[in-house]
Amino acid sequence: MTTVTSVHEPAASLSGTRRARPRDRWNPAPRRTPYTFIAAAVLLFVAVYVVPLGYTVYLSTQKTQVSGRGLGPGARQQVSAGFSNYATVFGDGEFWQSVLRAVIYGCILIPIMLGLATLFALILDSQRVRFQRFGRLAIFLPYAVPTLIGSMIWGMMYLPGFSPINSTLHALFGMQGINFFGQRIVFLSVANIGVWGGTGFNMMVLYTALRSLPQEVYEAARLDGANERKIALRIKLPMIRPAVIMTAIFSTIATLQVFNEPYAMHQIAYGGVSTSWTPLMTVYQDTYTANNVYLGAAESIVIAVMMFVLSAAVLRITNRQIFGGEAR
Amino acid sequence: MSALTIASQGMAPTRKRRTSIVPTGVLVLGIAYALLPIVWVAIAATKTNTQLDSYGAFQPGSSFWANLRALNSYQGGVFWTWMLNTALYAGGGAVLSAIVSALAGYGFSKYRFRAKGFLFTMILIGMLVPAVVLAIPQYLLVAKIGLADTYWSVLIPSIVSPYGIYLARLYAGASVPDEILEAARMDGSGEWRTFLRIGIPMMSPGLVTIFLFQFVAIWNNFLLPWLMLSSENKYPLTVGLFTLLDDGTSQPALYTLVLLGSLLSILPLILLFFLLQRFWRVDLGAGSVK
Numbered sequence: 001m002t003t004v005t006s007v008h009e010p011a012a013s014l015s016g017t018r019r020a021r022p023r024d025r026w027n028p029a030p031r032r033t034p035y036t037f038i039a040a041a042v043l044l045f046v047a048v049y050v051v052p053l054g055y056t057v058y059l060s061t062q063k064t065q066v067s068g069r070g071l072g073p074g075a076r077q078q079v080s081a082g083f084s085n086y087a088t089v090f091g092d093g094e095f096w097q098s099v100l101r102a103v104i105y106g107c108i109l110i111p112i113m114l115g116l117a118t119l120f121a122l123i124l125d126s127q128r129v130r131f132q133r134f135g136r137l138a139i140f141l142p143y144a145v146p147t148l149i150g151s152m153i154w155g156m157m158y159l160p161g162f163s164p165i166n167s168t169l170h171a172l173f174g175m176q177g178i179n180f181f182g183q184r185i186v187f188l189s190v191a192n193i194g195v196w197g198g199t200g201f202n203m204m205v206l207y208t209a210l211r212s213l214p215q216e217v218y219e220a221a222r223l224d225g226a227n228e229r230k231i232a233l234r235i236k237l238p239m240i241r242p243a244v245i246m247t248a249i250f251s252t253i254a255t256l257q258v259f260n261e262p263y264a265m266h267q268i269a270y271g272g273v274s275t276s277w278t279p280l281m282t283v284y285q286d287t288y289t290a291n292n293v294y295l296g297a298a299e300s301i302v303i304a305v306m307m308f309v310l311s312a313a314v315l316r317i318t319n320r321q322i323f324g325g326e327a328r
Numbered sequence: 329m330s331a332l333t334i335a336s337q338g339m340a341p342t343r344k345r346r347t348s349i350v351p352t353g354v355l356v357l358g359i360a361y362a363l364l365p366i367v368w369v370a371i372a373a374t375k376t377n378t379q380l381d382s383y384g385a386f387q388p389g390s391s392f393w394a395n396l397r398a399l400n401s402y403q404g405g406v407f408w409t410w411m412l413n414t415a416l417y418a419g420g421g422a423v424l425s426a427i428v429s430a431l432a433g434y435g436f437s438k439y440r441f442r443a444k445g446f447l448f449t450m451i452l453i454g455m456l457v458p459a460v461v462l463a464i465p466q467y468l469l470v471a472k473i474g475l476a477d478t479y480w481s482v483l484i485p486s487i488v489s490p491y492g493i494y495l496a497r498l499y500a501g502a503s504v505p506d507e508i509l510e511a512a513r514m515d516g517s518g519e520w521r522t523f524l525r526i527g528i529p530m531m532s533p534g535l536v537t538i539f540l541f542q543f544v545a546i547w548n549n550f551l552l553p554w555l556m557l558s559s560e561n562k563y564p565l566t567v568g569l570f571t572l573l574d575d576g577t578s579q580p581a582l583y584t585l586v587l588l589g590s591l592l593s594i595l596p597l598i599l600l601f602f603l604l605q606r607f608w609r610v611d612l613g614a615g616s617v618k
Contacts, residue, residue, distance in 0.1 A: 033519045034444075037435025040428045042447060044488035049454045052465035059468065120358050123351045130352045131359065137605070138359040141366070144597040146548035148566045149590050152573055153365045156372075156587070164368055164385030200362065228348065257461050260550050267573055280551075283464055293468060300464055307461065308453070 059297035060085050085298035098282045106255035108191040117202035122232040125210040140200035151264035154193045181272030193261045202247045209243035253310050279303050373588040395588045410568035421486035422543035426535050433496020434527050455490035467555040481556040486546045492538045499534030565593040
C-alpha cells in the first residue's frame with residue numbers, strides 16, 4: 001500500500017498542493033479542503049446558535065430606563081444593568097418554582113417512560129411473542145405526531161365533557177370523573193403526554209441496541225436452560241445499560257426545557273397549568289406578556305447554563321469513546 | 329410474522345411455536361395505549377359539536393364530510409396553506425439539512441485539520457442545547473435584523489442540525505472506508521469528486537435517516553414558528569391549529585375543526601413512517617448504520 005502511494009504522489013499534488021512534502025496518510029488533500037466541507041455547517045451554526053446566545057448574554061445585562069413619566073420618544077432607554085437581571089432571576093421565587101415543577105415532572109416522566117421503553121424493547125426482542133412487527137410500529141407511531149398536536153388531542157381527551165377515559169371509568173366502575181387539571185393530578189396529566197410521545201422513540205433506541213448484541217450468547221443461555229424472561233433480565237438488560245443511561249441523560253436534558261405539552265394544556269384549560277408552569281414558559285411569559293426582554297434573556301441564560309452543566313456529563317461519556325478510532 | 333423474520337435469520341432452531349401469554353398481553357396493552365388518542369381523534373373528527381358532548385367517546389358521528397367542508401372553507405382554505413407551508417418548511421429544511429450535515433460529517437470524519445476537535449465539540453454542545461431553548465434568543469436577533477415573519481426566519485434555523493452533523497460523522501466513519509478514498513485519490517480523483525461519487529452514495533442510507541429525523545423535527549416544531557411568524561398565511565400546521573384552538577375556547581364550534589385538522593395533520597407523517605420504515609435506525613452512541 002505504501003509503495004503505491006509513493007508512485008502516485010505527483011497525481012495527488014496536481015490537485016492543489018504546491019510542494020510535494022511528506023504528508024501523513026490521512027491528509028493527502030490541500031490544506032483548505034477540509035474547511036470547505038465544514039464551512040456551511042460552521043457558518044450556520046455560528047449564525048443560528050452562537051450569535052443568538054451571544055446577543056442574549058448582551059441583552060441580559062441591559063435594562064430599560066424610564067425617564068420622566070415614560071412618555072414621548074427617548075423617554076425609555078436601554079441602559080446597562082450589570083448583573084441586576086440575574087439578581088432578579090435568582091431572587092425570583094416564581095422562576096425557581098417553575099424549575100422545581102420541571103424537576104418533579106421529570107421525576108415522574110423519565111422513570112415511567114424509560115421503564116416502558118425498556119420493557120417493550122425487551123418484549124420486541126423476545127421469542128414467542130406475537131404482534132411484534134405491528135407493535136413496534138404502533139408504539140413508535142406517537143413519535144410521528146407533533147408534540148403540540150398530541151398535547152392538544154390529550155388535552156381535549158382530558159376535558160370533562162369529552163373525556164373517553166372518564167366515560168370508560170364511569171361505565172366500568174361507576175367512578176366519578178377525574179379532574180385531570182387538578183393542582184396535583186395535572187403533573188400526571190402532563191407527564192402522561194410526555195410518556196405517550198416519548199416511549200416509542202426510546203424503545204426504538206433500546207431495541208436497536210438489543211438487535212446489535214451478539215445472538216450467540218442467548219443460544220448458550222438457552223442451552224443452559226434459561227427462559228426468555230431470565231435472558232431478558234440477566235443478559236440483555238445489563239448489556240444495553242449504556243444505551244439506557246444515554247437515553248436517560250438525553251431525556252433529562254429534554255425535560256428541563258419542556259414547553260409544548262404544558263403550553264397546550266394551559267390553552268385548553270387555564271386553571272390547571274399556570275402561565276409560568278415550566279422554566280421555558282416563564283421565559284416566554286416574561287419576554288412577551290410582561291414585555292421584559294432583558295429579564296427573559298437572563299432567565300434563558302440561566303437555563304442554558306443549567307443545560308451546559310448537564311451536557312458536560314454527556315460529552316464526557318460520548319465524544320472520546322465513539323470517535324476514538326478516527327483521524328484526529 | 330416476526331417469528332418468520334427471526335427464523336429467516338437462521339437462529340433458534342430449537343424455538344417452540346407456543347406463544348408467551350404475558351409479554352404478548354403487555355405488548356397489546358402498549359399498542360392500545362399508543363393508538364388510543366389517534367383512534368379517539370379519528371372518531372371525534374366525524375362528530376358534530378353536539379355529538380361530541382352527547383355521543384359515547386368511541387361512537388362515530390355523522391358529520392365527517394360536513395366537518396371537512398367547514399375546514400376547507402375556514403378563512404378561505406387557510407388550513408391547506410398551513411399544510412403546504414409545513415411541507416415546504418419540513419421538506420426544504422430537511423433536504424438542506426441533510427446536505428449540510430453530509431458535507432460537515434464527511435469533513436469531520438475524513439480529514440485532519442486545525443481546530444477540528446474544538447469545532448466538533450462546539451457542535452456537540454449545540455446538540456445538547458435543544459433548539460427550543462434557542463428559539464427565543466433567535467427570535468430576538470431575527471426581530472433585530474428585520475427578518476421576523478419571513479419564511480427564512482423559520483427555514484434557516486432548521487437547516488443546521490447538530491444531531492444531523494453528529495450522525496453524518498458516524499455514518500461517514502462507519503460506511504465510507506478510508507482505503508477506498510485513498511484508492512480514489514491515487515487514481516487522480518479530486519476531493520470533491522471523491523465526495524460526490526463515492527462518499528455520498530456510500531453514506532446515502534444514513535443521509536435518508538438524517539433527512540427523516542430533521543423532517544419530523546421541523547414538522548413537529550412549534551415554538552420557533554410561533555415566535556417568528558405573525559401572518560396567518562405563513563403558519564405551519566402546529567401554529568395554525570394552535571391559533572384555531574385558541575379561538576375555539578371562545579367559539580366551541582371550532583373544536584370540530586381542531587379535531588379534524590389534528591387528524592389530517594398527522595396523517596402525512598404516519599404515511600411517511602410506514603413508507604420509509606427501514607430508514608428508521610435509532611442508535612445513539614454505537615453508530616452502526618447496518
